[in-house]
Amino acid sequence: MNAALPPNATIGIVGGGQLGRMSAMAAARLGYRAHVLTPEEDSPAAQVSASVTIGDYEDVAALRRFAEAVDVITFEFENVSAEGLDLLASLRPVRPSPDALRVSQDRVLEKSFVNANGVPTAPWQAVEDVASLRDAAARLGFPCILKTTRLGYDGKGQALLRGPADVAPAYADLDPKPLILEGFVDFGAEISVVVARGLDGSVSVFDTVENRHREHILDLTLAPAPIPEALAAGAQEIAAKLAGALGLVGLLAVEMFVDATGRVLVNEIAPRPHNSGHWTIDACPASQFELHVRAVAGLPLPAATRHSDAVMKNLVGPEETALWPTVLATPGLIPHLYGKSEARPGRKMGHVTRLFPRGALPGAHGIAAALGPLATSFRMDPE
Ligand SMILES: Nc1ncnc2c1ncn2[C@@H]1O[C@H](COP(=O)(O)OP(=O)(O)O)[C@@H](O)[C@H]1O
Ligand SMILES: [Mg+2]
Structure with missing residues (x-):
């Protein structure tokens, strides 16, 4: 199937989390129905989708029922077994392909692939x-x-x-x-790039962003990354190159380190929407989720342009989730909540985006002030 998916067709999404939820919302805006496969009753993605198959990712009968109910299959969760992927691919177009998924499922295959393309890692x-x-x-x-x-x-x-x-x-x-x-990479910054690649091989690359983690969980994304232009452009080139080398149809997120000597090293890749791309929902005419759906549906890809600078702050665990009413009452904070019933420690419950005019991303103190009630709950190095 190389033609564009017609309106009202059904996109199957493997995985029921927030990445599936936001993909389903983008699909709906483009006139598609989403059908989610997840083991979870009442998942974030199924809450906003036309239909759902409840079943385990390794349950052959569930995989078959899911595939037969959809027109094309994509992922927000990529850890389906090789056999499961082969079964899905025997029934419907799978985008990205099982081969692309297998590379990113295994850190040894992943690093071998990256190095084989002339791109350094740790x-x-x-x-x-x-x-x-x-x-x-x-x-x-x-x-x-x-x-x-x-x-x-x-x-x-x-x-x-x-x-x-x-x-x-x-x-x-x-x-x-x-x-x-x-x-161990003594990195100066962690950065990432999300790239979309269409069925026709065209590529749209979002701007390079900087990511700050807390307890190994993404806390903050700064868009664009406050790093030298040449480094940011180099990171985008790496992402586009790897997407091409994978023959990817869909999205690829590439996590990278800028090491102490200013070299860009790839840390890991994910062939799906990525937490460090959530800022694109509010700061770009077409978000990572729209580009994901467009690529998977065989639609043309618009450029991944940014109309604003942005800071994205994750809402993680019970303490930050408790700030939700205050977030809603704070002008300028754009709220996103994922529909999860229980705010366990370390669980991503939602996120907040704050926009700035292009070129006006402030430094640490300005960002802290702009995040209002959430300012106290993140760490940033002093300017
Ligand atoms: N080789 C490394 N050197 C320094 N820090 C690392 C290294 N690998 C991972 N980290 C840190 O741990 C975080 C999580 O590791 P990562 O490999 O991205 O796994 P995952 O995101 O799947 O948990 C990274 O974002 C980075 O902060
Ligand atoms: Mg990672």
Whole structure:
């Protein structure tokens, strides 16, 4: 199927979280119906979708029912098994392709792919057992970061190794195996780029943004990244190149470090909408979610332009969620809530965007002031 999906067609979204919710809302605006596959009753995505299949991602019958109910399949959650992906792809067009998903599911395949395209990462080594971990640590030096190759998110499935005494306990703790060891990058900034690639190979790249994490969870995104223009442009080129090399149809988010010497290193890639692209809903004529839906539906891609500068602040856990009424009462804060019933610690419940005229993104103090009630709940280095 190479033709554009007609209005009222159904886009199947694997995953029921907030990325699926915002994709479904963008799909609705373009005249499509969303059908969500999720194991969860009352998921954020299903709340705003035309229909839902409740079932496990590995349940063959559920995957089949889901696929047969939709016209094209995409993802907000990419950890479906190889067999599951093959089954989906045998029934409907799957965008991005199972091959692109497999690369990003596994940190070893991912880093091999990135390096094979001439793009640097942190130094890394695959770890099969404790002995190979000791070898890898001797080569990469301490501190270093041990990670599961699969299923990690928000810093889960990783451990910082400060010295030889940390090796054996960290190896025993981390699951599932196998693992990967990465050299520790003493980064000056974490940045990311979201790129959309259409069915016709055309590419639209959003501006490079800076991301600040708290306890390994994204806290703040600054758009555009306050870094030198050449670095920001270099990061965009990397993202476009990797999307092309994957033959991607859909969105690719590329997380990167700017190291102490000003080099851009790729940390990880995700072939789906990304938390660091939420600012695009309010600061761009076409958001990452619209570009996602357009790419998956075979529609033309508009340029990923930005009409405003923006700061995006995540609302994480019970404390920040408790500020919701105050957020609503604060002029200038653009509120987004995801429909989750329980605000557990570390859970992303919503986000807030604050816009500034293009070129007028303030420094730390200005951002703190502009975030009003949320200013106290984030850390930023002094200017
Ligand atoms: N090699 C590294 N050197 C320094 N910091 C790292 C390294 N790898 C990860 N981190 C830090 O941990 C965070 C989460 O790691 P990441 O690999 O992005 O996993 P995930 O986002 O899947 O949890 C990164 O955003 C970064 O702050
Ligand atoms: Mg990450």
